[in-house]
Amino acid sequence: TQLLEQSPQFLSIQEGENLTVYCNSSSVFSSLQWYRQEPGEGPVLLVTVVTGGEVKKLKRLTFQFGDARKDSSLHITAAQPGDTGLYLCAGAPGNQFYFGTGTSLTVIP
Amino acid sequence: EAGVAQSPRYKIIEKRQSVAFWCNPISGHATLYWYQQILGQGPKLLIQFQNNGVVDDSQLPKDRFSAERLKGVDSTLKIQPAKLEDSAVYLCASTLKGELLTFGSGTRLTVV
Numbered sequence: 001t002q003l004l005e006q007s008p009q010f011l012s013i014q015e016g017e018n019l020t021v022y023c024n025s026s027s028v029f030s031s032l033q034w035y036r037q038e039p040g041e042g043p044v045l046l047v048t049v050v051t052g053g054e055v056k057k058l059k060r061l062t063f064q065f066g067d068a069r070k071d072s073s074l075h076i077t078a079a080q081p082g083d084t085g086l087y088l089c090a091g092a093p094g095n096q097f098y099f100g101t102g103t104s105l106t107v108i109p
Numbered sequence: 110e111a112g113v114a115q116s117p118r119y120k121i122i123e124k125r126q127s128v129a130f131w132c133n134p135i136s137g138h139a140t141l142y143w144y145q146q147i148l149g150q151g152p153k154l155l156i157q158f159q160n161n162g163v164v165d166d167s168q169l170p171k172d173r174f175s176a177e178r179l180k181g182v183d184s185t186l187k188i189q190p191a192k193l194e195d196s197a198v199y200l201c202a203s204t205l206k207g208e209l210l211t212f213g214s215g216t217r218l219t220v221v
Binding site for chain 2: 045104
């Protein structure tokens with residue numbers, strides 16, 4: 001049973017397009033994180049959200065935590081080839097981190 | 110600050126053989142995690158240590174997997190005997206206060 005479901009699983013877009021990745025669960029999380037992972041490397045933390053309804057921006061990336069702290073979204077504006085990678089959400093119902101199913105993003109130049 | 114070190118980077122073994130992975134976390138990080146990541150999927154938590162004690166090993170297949178962190182620093186993860194479905198990347202991560210997880214580059218295991 002997967003605690004966190006991400007959608008879409010795969011996404012291939014042209015450079016300059018916008019996209020949104022979703023992370024959903026039936027569980028409530030004290031915090032939720034987003035990571036990006038490149039081939040052959042471990043995931044790298046992008047952001048942590050802790051408050052329901054919170055919105056954080058990181059350059060062209062916008063992260064939102066759902067009001068009920070059960071879901072989150074990642075929006076990328078004007079995607080670039082450097083954004084290519086596996087995007088993972090991770091939730092901490094306690095002090096352990098459970099990862100989502102992942103979204104593999106490919107940005108075509 | 111040095112990152113999380115893992116070795117080896119790659120390992121190919123035959124099924125039923127044994128294998129061990131090593132992790133050296135960031136200095137001072139009390140919490141250490143081992144994750145298994147099958148290609149194209151998110152990492153699955155195998156075991157969590159706090160210093161040298163096990164916090165959670167509920168998803169560790171204990172009939173074949175074992176892990177230890179004897180002195181509360183380095184950790185080893187062992188598989189014996191390996192099965193084909195154990196082919197994956199094994200990631201080690203550490204954290205100081207529980208929020209900022211820092212991952213190593215992982216060990217890619219192929220069981221043939």
